[in-house]
Structures are given as C-alpha cells and as structure tokens.
Amino acid sequence: MKIMVKKEIMVDGISYSYNNKLAVNRISFEVGQGEALGFLGPNGAGKTTILKMLIGLLVPQSGSICVLGKDIVKQREEIQSGIGVCFEEKNLYEDMSAGENLTFFASLFGIKNLNVDGLLERVGLSAKRKDRVANFSKGMKQRLMIARALVNKPRVLFLDEPTDGLDPVSAETIRDIIVEEKVKGVTVFLTTHDMMEADKLSDRVAFINEGKIAVLDTPDNLKHQFGRRVLKVRYYLDGEVKEEELFLENQQTAARVKEILEKYRVFDMHTEEATLEDIFIQLTGRKLA
Amino acid sequence: MRRVFSIAGKDLKLIFRNRFIAVISFLLIVFYGVVYHLLPKSVDETYKIGFYLNLKKETVRELSLSRIEIEKKLNEGNDKNKQEAIKIYWANSLADLKKLVLENKVSAGVRLELKEAKPNVTFYVSSRTPEEITQAGEMIAREIGYTLAGYRLPADFKATIIGTDMVGRQIPLRDKMRVLLLSFVFLFELYGVGNLLSEEVFKKTAYAILVTPATLTEFIAAKAITGVIMAFSEGFLLAIILNVLKTEIIFSLTLFLALGAFLIVGIAFIMGALSRDFITLVMSSIIPFVILIFPSLVVLDPGLSSPLLKAIPTYYLIEPLNGFLNYGAKFSEYTSSAFVLFLFSLAFFFFGFLILKRRLV
Numbered sequence: 001m002k003i004m005v006k007k008e009i010m011v012d013g014i015s016y017s018y019n020n021k022l023a024v025n026r027i028s029f030e031v032g033q034g035e036a037l038g039f040l041g042p043n044g045a046g047k048t049t050i051l052k053m054l055i056g057l058l059v060p061q062s063g064s065i066c067v068l069g070k071d072i073v074k075q076r077e078e079i080q081s082g083i084g085v086c087f088e089e090k091n092l093y094e095d096m097s098a099g100e101n102l103t104f105f106a107s108l109f110g111i112k113n114l115n116v117d118g119l120l121e122r123v124g125l126s127a128k129r130k131d132r133v134a135n136f137s138k139g140m141k142q143r144l145m146i147a148r149a150l151v152n153k154p155r156v157l158f159l160d161e162p163t164d165g166l167d168p169v170s171a172e173t174i175r176d177i178i179v180e181e182k183v184k185g186v187t188v189f190l191t192t193h194d195m196m197e198a199d200k201l202s203d204r205v206a207f208i209n210e211g212k213i214a215v216l217d218t219p220d221n222l223k224h225q226f227g228r229r230v231l232k233v234r235y236y237l238d239g240e241v242k243e244e245e246l247f248l249e250n251q252q253t254a255a256r257v258k259e260i261l262e263k264y265r266v267f268d269m270h271t272e273e274a275t276l277e278d279i280f281i282q283l284t285g286r287k288l289a
Numbered sequence: 290m291r292r293v294f295s296i297a298g299k300d301l302k303l304i305f306r307n308r309f310i311a312v313i314s315f316l317l318i319v320f321y322g323v324v325y326h327l328l329p330k331s332v333d334e335t336y337k338i339g340f341y342l343n344l345k346k347e348t349v350r351e352l353s354l355s356r357i358e359i360e361k362k363l364n365e366g367n368d369k370n371k372q373e374a375i376k377i378y379w380a381n382s383l384a385d386l387k388k389l390v391l392e393n394k395v396s397a398g399v400r401l402e403l404k405e406a407k408p409n410v411t412f413y414v415s416s417r418t419p420e421e422i423t424q425a426g427e428m429i430a431r432e433i434g435y436t437l438a439g440y441r442l443p444a445d446f447k448a449t450i451i452g453t454d455m456v457g458r459q460i461p462l463r464d465k466m467r468v469l470l471l472s473f474v475f476l477f478e479l480y481g482v483g484n485l486l487s488e489e490v491f492k493k494t495a496y497a498i499l500v501t502p503a504t505l506t507e508f509i510a511a512k513a514i515t516g517v518i519m520a521f522s523e524g525f526l527l528a529i530i531l532n533v534l535k536t537e538i539i540f541s542l543t544l545f546l547a548l549g550a551f552l553i554v555g556i557a558f559i560m561g562a563l564s565r566d567f568i569t570l571v572m573s574s575i576i577p578f579v580i581l582i583f584p585s586l587v588v589l590d591p592g593l594s595s596p597l598l599k600a601i602p603t604y605y606l607i608e609p610l611n612g613f614l615n616y617g618a619k620f621s622e623y624t625s626s627a628f629v630l631f632l633f634s635l636a637f638f639f640f641g642f643l644i645l646k647r648r649l650v
Binding site: 055056057077078080081083085087089091092093094095096100104105107108109110148152 | 291292295296299302303306307492493494496497498499500501502503504649
C-alpha cells in the first residue's frame with residue numbers, strides 16, 4: 001500500500017526574470033511533510049530567487065506555488081503564519097537584546113506568551129537573553145536567527161545557507177535543530193552550497209544551475225546513478241607509499257586486491273564514494289563555491 | 290493594527306537606543322531652546338535714514354544750514370541712549386537714495402523737494418521695513434523739515450514702498466528665529482526617519498518582517514506613525530521651550546506642526562528608500578535640505594523672497610508658522626496652505642511607498 005504523504009510545498013512551472021534576464025526558468029518540484037529538500041547550486045544559480053518566491057517576497061512571473069496547501073499569491077499572510085524563515089544575511093535588530101528580538105517577531109505572529117527562555121536554550125543562548133545582539137559572534141547571531149524562525153512553531157522551515165561560515169559548535173547546534181524539527185514533522189527547505197551539509201540533512205537534493213533544476217533525487221540515488229565507487233589502496237613499494245584506485249564494479253578488482261595483499265605491505269585501504277560535489281560538477285560542469 | 294503598533298513600538302525603542310539619532314532628535318531641541326533664550330530680546334534701535342535733498346541752491350543758502358549741522362541737531366539729546374540714535378546717510382541722487390534703501394543700508398530714505406512754495410517730502414521704505422519704522426521715519430522727516438525751515442512745513446508727505454509690500458512690525462531676530470528653529474527640528478527628523486528606513490532596507494531586517502504575516506502596507510504605516518510621532522513631538526517640545534503655545538494659536542500651531550511632521554515623514558520615505566545607509570542618506574539629503582530650509586531663511590531676510598518659493602513644500606508650513614508666531618495670524622488665513630501641505634505630504638508618501646515597494650519586493 002502506497003502511503004500518501006501530504007505535500008507542504010508544491011511548485012509548478014515558476015519563472016522569474018530580472019531586467020529580461022531569466023533567473024528562474026520553469027521550475028517544478030514538490031516537498032512532502034517532514035521531508036528536507038536541499039537546494040544546491042553555486043552563487044547566482046537562482047536559489048535565492050526561488051526562495052524569495054516561496055516565502056512570498058517575490059511574485060512568480062509565471063507558474064504557481066502552493067505552500068501549506070495555499071496559493072502564495074492569494075493567501076500570502078495565511079502561509080506566512082505557518083512558515084519560519086532563516087535568511088543568509090544576519091538581519092537581526094542589533095540594538096535590541098536576543099529576548100527582545102524574539103518577542104518582537106512573536107508579536108507579529110500574534111503570539112503573546114512566547115517561551116523565550118526555552119527557545120534560547122534550544123539554540124544555546126539562554127544566558128544571553130538580555131545581551132545586545134550587536135555583541136554576539138557570527139555563530140551566536142545565526143543561532144538566534146534559527147530561534148527567530150521557530151517562534152511561531154512553523155510547519156515549513158526555509159533555511160538559506162544556515163551554517164555558512166560558522167564555527168563547528170554553532171553549525172552542529174543548527175544541524176541538530178533541523179533534524180529535531182524534521183522528526184517533529186516540519187518540512188525543511190534548505191538552500192546551500194555546502195554539499196556535505198546537504199548530504200547530511202536532506203532527504204532529497206535538487207541541483208540548480210542557471211535557473212533550472214538539473215536533477216532532483218535522494219543523495220543515495222544520485223551517488224548510485226552518477227557516482228563511481230572505488231577502492232583506494234595505499235601500499236609500500238621500494239620504500240615509498242604508492243596509491244591505487246580500483247573500481248568496485250570492475251571484475252579484475254578482486255584479483256588485484258588479492259595480489260596487493262600478497263605482495264606488498266598495505267599502508268591503508270578504503271572505499272570511496274562520489275560526493276555530491278563530484279556529481280554536481282559532472283552534471284553541470286560548474287563548481288559549487 | 291496590532292502589527293503596526295508592534296513595529297512602531299520597536300522603531301521608537303531603536304531610535305532611543307541609537308545615540309546619534311537620539312542626540313539629533315532631542316538634545317538639539319534643548320540646544321535650539323538655549324540659543325533662542327540667549328539671543329537679545331530687543332532690536333538695535335539706531336535709525337539709519339537716507340536723505341536726498343532736491344533743493345535750489347539759494348534755498349539752501351537761505352536756510353544757511355550745513356548737512357553736519359542738521360545731523361548734529363537731530364542727534365541732540367540722543368547721546369545718552371545710543372540705541373535710539375539717528376544716523377544719516379546722504380545721497381547725491383534719487384537713484385542713490387533708492388539704492389541705499391534697497392540694499393538695507395538705511396531703514397528709510399527721504400526725498401525732500403522744494404521747487405515751489407510747498408515742499409514735497411517722499412518717503413521711501415523697502416518691503417522689509419516694519420510699519421513703526423516707516424512712521425518714525427516720517428516723523429524724523431518732518432523734524433528735518435522743521436530744522437531746515439525753522440517752522441513746521443506745510444509739506445505733502447508721501448510714502449513709497451520699494452519692492453513687495455510686507456507690512457508688519459519690527460520683530461527681534463530671536464523671534465524670527467523661532468520659525469527657523471522649528472524648521473531645523475523637522476528637517477533633522479528627515480535623517481531620523483530616513484535612517485530608520487534605510488537601515489531596515491540595507492540590513493534587510495525589513496525582509497524578516499515581511500515574511501511574517503505583516504504586510505508592506507503595515508510596515509510602511511508603522512514607519513509613518515513613528516516618524517510623525519517623533520517629528521511632531523520634537524516640534525511640539527520645541528514650541529513649549531520657545532514659549533509659543535499661546536491659547537489663541539495653539540490649535541493652528543498644533544495642526545500645522547502635525548501637517549509638517551506628516552510632510553517631513555513623506556520626504557524622509559523617499560530619501561530613506563533611495564539611500565543605502567546613513568552616510569548616503571546625509572549626502573543625498575544635502576540639496577533637498579537646503580531647498581526645504583530656504584523658506585525659513587526668507588523669514589529672517591524677506592529680501593530673499595521669490596515667487597519660486599511657492600514651489601517648495603515647506604513654504605506652506607513656514608509661512609503659516611511665521612504668521613502665527615510673529616504676526617498673530619488666524620488659522621482662516623492659512624487654510625489653503627494647510628490643504629496644499631496635506632497634498633504635498635500625500636504625494637511624498639505615495640512616491641515613497643512606491644520606491645520602497647520597488648526596493649523591497
């Protein structure tokens with residue numbers, strides 16, 4: 001029996017041009033409830049334009065967008081009541097405290113009794129409630145941005161490069177929160193150019209290039225479809241470490257491995273999968289960063 | 290409305306946390322008040338008068354008085370109080386006399402003609418000459434006639450105003466400055482409100498608001514409320530410090546202060562939407578600032594008056610304020626100004642809204 005997953009984001013043939021330059025070219029995709037979709041692409045690929053249309057900051061010039069079952073153009077306010085957005089830019093009110101920032105945004109959602117301490121604790125900022133945001137580090141600001149995106153307990157989270165340039169602790173805190181929200185059934189739309197992050201957090205990834213989706217699938221399927229699985233063996237030969245790559249699908253690989261093990265002292269040996277970055281380059285001919 | 294007040298409340302909080310804006314907004318008002326109270330309450334009463342005597346040589350000889358003697362006689366008794374002295378300038382021609390008046394070197398010019406038996410005295414004053422100066426000048430002219438002739442002349446006195454007639458009274462500089470100071474308070478609020486907007490746009494905090502259920506209209510309405518509250522309360526506070534809130538003009542003054550605040554916020558919307566940050570806001574506001582302050586400079590020096598003034602939106606604020614504060618004008622005299630001011634404000638709001646919308650979405 002096929003389980004019907006509720007679609008929280010439905011995009012159908014949307015396009016957008018800036019001064020006659022096509023930034024987004026007839027894109028369509030769907031994201032199910034509790035699913036995390038990683039939107040991957042280099043700068044200028046059209047990720048931010050798509051995100052802006054999804055969150056109601058831009059109106060698509062063609063096509064349609066439904067978020068939470070509602071049309072983004074006709075029911076923007078209703079949709080925005082149920083979504084949380086974390087921008088790439090640290091657009092917080094820096095002259096206000098962390099607590100004041102959260103309380104202010106909660107008031108825009110009509111929330112009067114926000115558990116500010118609980119929210120700040122989730123992002124590791126409970127001791128900073130009364131501190132001015134201007135004095136926060138980049139990582140602290142980003143964690144506060146995540147907390148702000150959660151004030152209204154959103155059903156869909158839009159995250160634009162949420163861990164870009166962060167210290168490992170902050171990045172891990174944010175990843176943990178994303179996973180926690182996913183477990184709760186929150187849909188996550190993640191734009192990033194960090195393939196590792198997309199691989200870790202996304203159920204499916206979409207590669208976007210020049211305003212079009214080049215491919216959309218699960219990371220495993222993409223690796224299986226486009227990647228090459230190799231065994232990397234390093235062994236000593238005449239006092240030096242020699243490296244050899246053996247394709248797992250190759251019929252001679254087993255024999256060659258046996259030969260190396262018998263004849264040489266092995267330094268190390270491990271399998272290596274293609275990364276999403278490799279696949280992206282293979283598909284688009286462009287690097288991500 | 291709840292969201293509008295939330296945003297406006299946040300804006301007011303941020304304004305008071307920005308030390309620079311807080312200084313501009315409120316400490317300057319105190320400074321203006323101090324400046325006003327330090328300025329002299331009275332005016333220099335030295336009466337500078339120009340003369341052109343168109344008399345037959347034999348008449349002068351007959352009168353056997355030199356110019357120096359006339360001057361000496363006129364100043365007799367004035368030595369004790371130099372402020373009330375009379376200083377005489379002599380013109381060699383009627384054209385020179387008019388030039389003296391127009392260049393404000395003398396308060397009035399007197400042309401004395403004695404071609405027939407009955408002398409003609411023509412009195413020239415400029416448009417900026419207050420009425421009491423004109424009256425005083427006429428008296429002085431009669432006195433001179435008496436001095437020259439030795440008896441009260443059966444002369445015809447005729448007053449001629451050179452330039453636009455701006456009948457008024459002599460007002461101390463500091464009273465004229467009240468209008469300028471109020472204008473300054475309003476115009477500095479251009480930077481306060483403009484900065485509030487440009488920061489929201491440049492730091493992209495506006496986007497954070499616009500992805501909540503708050504709409505662009507609510508966002509702009511909140512800025513308008515904040516701006517009008519700030520500009521109006523500052524203007525009103527300065528009016529209290531300047532002690533101009535008299536019962537007879539409190540309604541008119543309050544209404545025009547509110548309309549002025551509305552106008553300034555409309556202009557600030559355009560400036561703020563076009564600026565990247567405070568520096569670009571200041572740079573791009575210099576020319577508009579000079580243009581907008583110009584009508585209040587005309588209050589200080591009416592000679593700067595020009596028909597083009599009516600094209601400046603602040604003219605419709607400054608003129609009524611000047612009327613209420615310095616000439617005891619009634620609201621009914623400025624109803625059309627209130628209407629024009631309101632229309633200007635609406636126009637600026639509309640264009641500011643369009644520019645902001647274009648920048649944000």
